Amino acid sequence: MAIREGKWRCPYCAVVNRGAQMACIGCGATRDADVRFFLEDDAAEVTDEALVARGRTGADWLCTFCGASNPPPLDHCRNCGAEKGAAPSRAVRDAPPAPLFPPARPPTAPAPPGRLRPWAVALLLVAVAFVAAAAYLGLRRTEETLTVAGFEWERRIAVEAWRTVREQAWEGRVPSAARIVSRRQEVHHTERDQVGTRRVKAGHRDLGNGFFEDVYSDEPVYRERPVYRTRVAYDVQRWVPDRTVRASGRDQAARWPEPALRPGEREASRAEKLVVVLQGKKTYRMELPEARWNALQPGQSVSAVIRGGWSVLELHP
Numbered sequence: 078m079a080i081r082e083g084k085w086r087c088p089y090c091a092v093v094n095r096g097a098q099m100a101c102i103g104c105g106a107t108r109d110a111d112v113r114f115f116l117e118d119d120a121a122e123v124t125d126e127a128l129v130a131r132g133r134t135g136a137d138w139l140c141t142f143c144g145a146s147n148p149p150p151l152d153h154c155r156n157c158g159a160e161k162g163a164a165p166s167r168a169v170r171d172a173p174p175a176p177l178f179p180p181a182r183p184p185t186a187p188a189p190p191g192r193l194r195p196w197a198v199a200l201l202l203v204a205v206a207f208v209a210a211a212a213y214l215g216l217r218r219t220e221e222t223l224t225v226a227g228f229e230w231e232r233r234i235a236v237e238a239w240r241t242v243r244e245q246a247w248e249g250r251v252p253s254a255a256r257i258v259s260r261r262q263e264v265h266h267t268e269r270d271q272v273g274t275r276r277v278k279a280g281h282r283d284l285g286n287g288f289f290e291d292v293y294s295d296e297p298v299y300r301e302r303p304v305y306r307t308r309v310a311y312d313v314q315r316w317v318p319d320r321t322v323r324a325s326g327r328d329q330a331a332r333w334p335e336p337a338l339r340p341g342e343r344e345a346s347r348a349e350k351l352v353v354v355l356q357g358k359k360t361y362r363m364e365l366p367e368a369r370w371n372a373l374q375p376g377q378s379v380s381a382v383i384r385g386g387w388s389v390l391e392l393h394p
C-alpha cells in the first residue's frame with residue numbers, strides 16, 4: 078500500500094515542516110507530543126526506498142525526559158541520550174480522506190442593501206392596493222332581496238353493459254372465468270447480483286512518524302438481472318360503462334330519464350343538478366337540494382346573502 082509523506086506545523090513558530098524532519102527547520106524545536114501530522118490532498122506517493130522504509134518502521138516513541146520524537150530502532154533518545162525504557166509511542170490512527178487542515182474559507186460579504194427606485198415603489202403600492210381591493214370585493218358579503226325567476230334541472234343515469242373485455246395479468250392472477258388468449262415471457266422485475274468487489278480508497282492512516290499509508294476498502298459490485306415471468310392475455314366478462322342518458326328542463330317538473338335497458342345492461346349510478354334562477358340587480362343561479370328546490374314558488378321573494386356580488390351563499394324565504 079502506498080506511503081505518502083505528511084507535514085507538521087511547529088507549535089512554537091508555525092513553520093510547516095516535512096514529515097521526515099525530527100526538528101523544526103524554523104526554530105529548531107524538537108517535535109514533541111503536541112505536534113499533529115497532516116496529509117495534503119496532493120501529497121505524492123513516496124518512491125525513495127529509504128523514506129518508504131522509514132515510513133514502515135513504526136510510530137515514533139516520545140522521550141519521557143525531554144519529549145523528543147525518536148524512530149523505533151533507536152534505544153536512546155537522539156536529543157538527550159536517555160534510555161527508551163517504557164517510553165510511549167505516538168498513536169497510529171485512520172483519518173478520513175479530507176485534509177486535517179482545510180483551506181480557510183473567505184468570509185462571505187453581506188449583500189449590499191437593495192435600493193428601490195421611486196417608480197418601482199409606486200408600482201408596488203398600486204399592485205398592493207389592487208390586490209387588497211380585489212380581495213375585499215371578492216369576499217364582501219351583501220344582502221339583497223331576489224325574486225325566483227325560473228328553474229333549471231338535469232338528471233343523469235349511467236348505464237353499464239356486461240361485455241367481453243381483453244385484459245392482461247401475471248400468471249397466477251388471471252380470473253378463473255377468463256378465456257386465455259396468449260402467453261409470453263416479459264420482464265417482471267430486476268434483481269441485483271453481486272458479481273465481485275472493487276477496491277476503493279477509503280482514506281489514509283497516520284503512521285505516527287510523519288508518514289501516512291493509503292487505506293482501501295472493498296466495495297461490492299452489482300449487476301442488474303431481469304427476472305422474467307409469464308404475462309397472460311385473456312378475455313373476461315365484466316360490467317363496463319356504456320352510456321349516460323339524461324333529461325333536462327327549464328321548469329320545476331324534474332324527472333329521471335328512461336334508460337331503456339336492454340338485456341345485459343344495468344343502471345350504474347344516478348346524479349342530478351337542480352338550479353334556481355334568481356333575479357335582482359343581476360341574475361344569479363344557485364344549486365339546491367331537491368326538497369328546498371321543490372319548496373320554492375315562481376315569483377316568490379327571498380332574501381339572499383351574496384358574496385363578492387356574484388355568488389349566492391344563502392337563501393331565506
Ligand SMILES: [Zn+2]
Nearest residue numbers: 087090101104
Ligand atoms: Zn519552529
Ligand SMILES: [Zn+2]
Nearest residue numbers: 140143154157
Ligand atoms: Zn530525550
